[in-house]
Amino acid sequence: MLNSKITKRLIFAKKKGYLDGCCFEACALGFHETNCFDILSIKKLTICNPEKSVIKKAIKNNHLTFVDLKGFKITRTKSFDKTFVNITKSRKESLFNIATAFFLTKINGIIIITGDKELGVDFYLKKINSFVNLNIISKSHGKITLFKKPEFIPKEIKIWKNFGKFQKINDNFFTLPGCFSEKEIDDGSRLLSSQFTNKLYGKVADLGAGWGYLSAKALESNKNIKEISLVESNLNALNCSRKNISNFKANFFWVDIEFEDLNLENYDHVIMNPPFHKGKKFVHSLVSIFLKKAKKILAKNGTLWMVYKKELQYEFVINDMFQNFECIYINKGYRIIRAIKRY
Numbered sequence: 579m580l581n582s583k584i585t586k587r588l589i590f591a592k593k594k595g596y597l598d599g600c601c602f603e604a605c606a607l608g609f610h611e612t613n614c615f616d617i618l619s620i621k622k623l624t625i626c627n628p629e630k631s632v633i634k635k636a637i638k639n640n641h642l643t644f645v646d647l648k649g650f651k652i653t654r655t656k657s658f659d660k661t662f663v664n665i666t667k668s669r670k671e672s673l674f675n676i677a678t679a680f681f682l683t684k685i686n687g688i689i690i691i692t693g694d695k696e697l698g699v700d701f702y703l704k705k706i707n708s709f710v711n712l713n714i715i716s717k718s719h720g721k722i723t724l725f726k727k728p729e730f731i732p733k734e735i736k737i738w739k740n741f742g743k744f745q746k747i748n749d750n751f752f753t754l755p756g757c758f759s760e761k762e763i764d765d766g767s768r769l770l771s772s773q774f775t776n777k778l779y780g781k782v783a784d785l786g787a788g789w790g791y792l793s794a795k796a797l798e799s800n801k802n803i804k805e806i807s808l809v810e811s812n813l814n815a816l817n818c819s820r821k822n823i824s825n826f827k828a829n830f831f832w833v834d835i836e837f838e839d840l841n842l843e844n845y846d847h848v849i850m851n852p853p854f855h856k857g858k859k860f861v862h863s864l865v866s867i868f869l870k871k872a873k874k875i876l877a878k879n880g881t882l883w884m885v886y887k888k889e890l891q892y893e894f895v896i897n898d899m900f901q902n903f904e905c906i907y908i909n910k911g912y913r914i915i916r917a918i919k920r921y
């Protein structure tokens with residue numbers, strides 16, 4: 579997507595002479611699309627992102643990454659000439675990424691921060707401006723700024739670096755910034771878990787498992803579960819679920835079900851609170867992808883348990899795939915359905 583807002587900002591900054599010169603090693607934090615960097619003369623680009631599809635694409639395009647395709651850490655240089663940060667939806671994740679840029683960039687190297695106005699880029703730039711003098715460019719409903727990494731790391735940056743640590747939320751669960759429901763348990767997931775108490779057994783799959791709330795509750799309230807598979811595209815969330823669930827019955831898969839096949843079959847139950855957003859964008863097709871995968875994973879007569887926001891009106895999509903679904907709980911905000919795979 580070469581005409582993306584980020585690319586436009588980078589082109590604009592380059593034209594103004596801010597991004598001139600060759601850069602040997604650069605790092606990109608928080609970017610979902612990385613072809614925006616094609617316009618810059620970067621010899622080695624390292625992509626840092628928790629999403630499996632981003633890492634897969636980066637490796638395919640011969641970029642470097644800090645993890646391999648299994649999610650294992652790779653030791654890399656921590657001294658980049660330039661580090662790019664893109665503001666994400668999560669405030670703590672963005673502050674952590676900015677702090678990481680300060681630590682990853684060599685002294686006198688360049689830190690570049692960009693972000694959309696609707697994601698609050700001004701908030702971050704104002705904060706940074708209090709300890710580094712910024713030259714800010716406005717372009718394509720957002721901002722971009724470049725500055726030399728200072729010799730001494732400011733106090734605030736050291737505080738923001740801590741946002742990358744596991745944080746404990748209610749019921750003693752651990753989460754990381756940028757994960758779904760990073761601050762508290764999702765109301766929809768809480769409702770779903772109250773519905774499947776003592777009803778799950780055998781093999782269970784949790785699609786889009788996040789930091790593991792549904793699986794943790796499933797294991798707690800269903801002693802007849804033999805095995806539970808947590809499938810999640812965000813590595814930070816999956817790593818939280820590993821910390822939240824120490825039960826030997828749990829298996830963890832770093833998989834993006836939109837782009838990868840899952841070798842799971844003959845499951846007795848699938849539990850899910852499917853996503854409907856990618857970043858800030860509403861993506862209606864995600865629920866169909868999740869439903870299709872659920873059907874594929876389930877054994878004949880296996881059961882799907884799903885929660886969604888009432889206003890999303892997924893009944894028609896569900897009916898296309900599971901004709902005999904029933905709504906087992908409904909309140910002001912959510913609908914919980916149970917569906918049996920008949921064929």
Ligand SMILES: C[S@@+](CC[C@H](N)C(=O)[O-])C[C@H]1O[C@@H](n2cnc3c(N)ncnc32)[C@H](O)[C@@H]1O
Binds near residue numbers: 790792835
């Ligand atoms: C609404 S959240 C539910 C999380 C968790 N099950 C809970 O109830 O708290 C949906 C989850 O699906 C994950 N997800 C989104 N797209 C995905 C994909 N294509 N493949 C796998 N997981 C995905 C998101 O990262 C997110 O954690």
